Amino acid sequence: xxxxxxxxxxxxxxxxxxxxxxxxxxxxxxxxxxxxxxxxxxxxxxxxxxxxxxxxxxxxxxxxxxxxxxxxxxxxxxxxxxxxxxxxxxxxxxxxxxxxxxxxxxxxxxxxxxxxxxxxxxxxxxxxxxxxxxxxxxxxxxxxxx
Numbered sequence: 001x002x003x004x005x006x007x008x009x010x011x012x013x014x015x016x017x018x019x020x021x022x023x024x025x026x027x028x029x030x031x032x033x034x035x036x037x038x039x040x041x042x043x044x045x046x047x048x049x050x051x052x053x054x055x056x057x058x059x060x061x062x063x064x065x066x067x068x069x070x071x072x073x074x075x076x077x078x079x080x081x082x083x084x085x086x087x088x089x090x091x092x093x094x095x096x097x098x099x100x101x102x103x104x105x106x107x108x109x110x111x112x113x114x115x116x117x118x119x120x121x122x123x124x125x126x127x128x129x130x131x132x133x134x135x136x137x138x139x140x141x142x143x144x145x146x
Contacts, residue, residue, distance in 0.1 A: 008068040013058045032071035033140050041118030042138050048111040057084035075139050083131040088124040
């Protein structure tokens with residue numbers, strides 16, 4: 001069985017806490033051995049997902065977001081859990097038309113695209129207690145022996 005490093009952080013669902021979340025994810029991703037590009041991508045994906053939880057999940061409600069990082073030999077997973085009304089952000093993804101000029105595109109709506117583009121998988125689960133769980137996974141590149 002592979003050994004896993006697990007760390008977690010719980011913060012209030014406030015946009016002001018996004019910087020704390022970013023730093024936590026960046027540290028965990030670096031410690032896992034994720035490439036610099038992978039670290040940046042995962043940090044962006046988590047940032048988008050947490051902003052989505054705060055603005056669309058909780059809306060005017062208050063609550064917490066719990067971020068759990070699990071790093072193994074071949075992947076890193078970031079689980080985002082909240083207690084907002086059930087809300088699957090991955091179902092709300094709409095196709096983006098990147099061929100249109102910028103002034104003809106709708107504003108916003110890029111969060112799910114960025115989450116999927118910067119992770120190897122994104123999975124939504126409805127928790128038994130009615131809360132939400134979003135699991136983002138990035139595969140680690142095998143390390144080359146010297």
